[in-house]
Amino acid sequence: MEIPGFENKIIIKAVQEHGTPLEIASSGMLSGNMDRARRALSFCGWQDNIFYSYKTNPVPDALRILHQNGAGAEVISERELNMAIGLGVPPDRIVFNGIYKSPLALRTAVEKKIKCINIDFPQELDIINALTETYSGKIGVGLRVRPSVGWQGQFGHIIKDGSAYAMAQRIIANKKLDLKTIHFHLGSSNLAIYCRAIDESLDFIRNVNRRLGADIRTLDIGGGFPGQDMRLLTLWEQGWLRIFDRPWPFMAESSNNGFEILAGTARYFQRAKTEHGLNDLTMWVEPGRLITGNAQVLAVKVVGLRRSGRKNYAIVDGGRVGAAGPLVGETRKLSVLGNKEGCKKKVYDIMGPTCMPWDRLVAGICLPELEIDDIMCIEGAGAYFVPMETEFSFDKPKSTMVG
Numbered sequence: 001m002e003i004p005g006f007e008n009k010i011i012i013k014a015v016q017e018h019g020t021p022l023e024i025a026s027s028g029m030l031s032g033n034m035d036r037a038r039r040a041l042s043f044c045g046w047q048d049n050i051f052y053s054y055k056t057n058p059v060p061d062a063l064r065i066l067h068q069n070g071a072g073a074e075v076i077s078e079r080e081l082n083m084a085i086g087l088g089v090p091p092d093r094i095v096f097n098g099i100y101k102s103p104l105a106l107r108t109a110v111e112k113k114i115k116c117i118n119i120d121f122p123q124e125l126d127i128i129n130a131l132t133e134t135y136s137g138k139i140g141v142g143l144r145v146r147p148s149v150g151w152q153g154q155f156g157h158i159i160k161d162g163s164a165y166a167m168a169q170r171i172i173a174n175k176k177l178d179l180k181t182i183h184f185h186l187g188s189s190n191l192a193i194y195c196r197a198i199d200e201s202l203d204f205i206r207n208v209n210r211r212l213g214a215d216i217r218t219l220d221i222g223g224g225f226p227g228q229d230m231r232l233l234t235l236w237e238q239g240w241l242r243i244f245d246r247p248w249p250f251m252a253e254s255s256n257n258g259f260e261i262l263a264g265t266a267r268y269f270q271r272a273k274t275e276h277g278l279n280d281l282t283m284w285v286e287p288g289r290l291i292t293g294n295a296q297v298l299a300v301k302v303v304g305l306r307r308s309g310r311k312n313y314a315i316v317d318g319g320r321v322g323a324a325g326p327l328v329g330e331t332r333k334l335s336v337l338g339n340k341e342g343c344k345k346k347v348y349d350i351m352g353p354t355c356m357p358w359d360r361l362v363a364g365i366c367l368p369e370l371e372i373d374d375i376m377c378i379e380g381a382g383a384y385f386v387p388m389e390t391e392f393s394f395d396k397p398k399s400t401m402v403g
């Protein structure tokens with residue numbers, strides 16, 4: 001069976017050329033996903049407000065294609081900022097987030113006049129205030145807030161307890177700062193959660209505009225739109241695996257409605273902002289997994305087969321430890337290339353090559369009987385596989401691009 005967007009013969013050719021483990025991205029899938037995302041926002045005229053989250057898959061060739069297809073850059077570190085600048089992304093297409101931005105990165109961001117620096121940690125404001133003393137123009141900034149839904153913890157300033165308002169006051173106190181954006185990121189979410197976060201943020205924006213005389217023009221709602229055929233493992237699934245060392249038998253399907261959630265969120269936002277009297281407000285998004293997730297596969301090779309106790313183990317040359325970090329708590333589809341029709345089926349644990357007992361890609365998966373040198377593909381490798389790669393005893397996977 002073919003993986004959507006990837007012909008088997010093309011994968012095999014790439015593997016012959018570059019070896020395994022190999023990250024294979026599809027330029028057609030990347031541009032197709034960008035096109036779908038732009039179409040989801042175009043009815044509001046917001047198709048240019050997509051800032052791809054660099055952290056999700058910082059592969060320069062893939063990023064180039066996304067930029068050619070209309071994506072801006074969302075970066076969260078000095079390295080990512082320099083990468084975007086190095087790739088020729090215009091400064092007014094770069095949004096800078098993150099809970100730690102180095103003083104040098106902040107200086108670069110100000111000097112290059114990037115689109116927006118979304119302030120998160122309080123000390124960051126001290127650094128930016130100091131920069132305003134030597135910088136002649138006004139610096140456009142945003143504020144990361146934390147609605148009552150979605151990721152909590154160390155991110156953003158809480159709306160409900162007044163911390164976000166207090167931080168907005170501190171920003172507005174400096175006349176050389178222009179507080180123009182409010183930002184949140186919720187983590188993987190559904191439409192109802194986005195709507196709730198939008199409502200709370202719009203109340204906040206109206207309040208800050210009215211009471212503090214601010215002129216907030218944008219709500220940047222981050223990423224979190226679900227990618228294709230991937231989801232977080234539920235607590236049940238994780239607990240079962242831990243206790244019984246076997247997968248939870250009633251595996252749920254992924255919802256695969258990321259683009260619908262994106263369009264639905266935009267529709268909701270458009271209605272809600274008018275109801276809040278914020279007609280001129282625009283919306284930015286920072287999708288990661290929705291855009292690149294299913295546009296990349298990880299090809300690994302079967303290098304060892306053994307039966308031990310009551311289990312069949314297949315050892316492959318790229319495992320969770322070195323090549324597939326997200327599989328610790330997420331699901332992905334896995335397929336074996338080649339004509340295996342009519343082959344006997346067997347249940348395998350697919351293990352990576354390191355000495356870590358937990359270097360397991362999948363537990364208890366039923367596959368056609370495997371042979372040494374069989375090539376296996378893990379789908380959805382375009383979301384967080386590359387940034388979570390390690391060099392634990394082995395080289396990191398190589399990367400290539402196909403049509």
Ligand SMILES: Cc1ncc(COP(=O)(O)O)c(C=O)c1O
Nearest residue numbers: 053185223224225286287288289
């Ligand atoms: C601020 C911010 N924006 C965007 C994203 C991208 O998220 P996703 O890949 O779930 O769309 C992340 C992911 O952590 C994030 O932290």
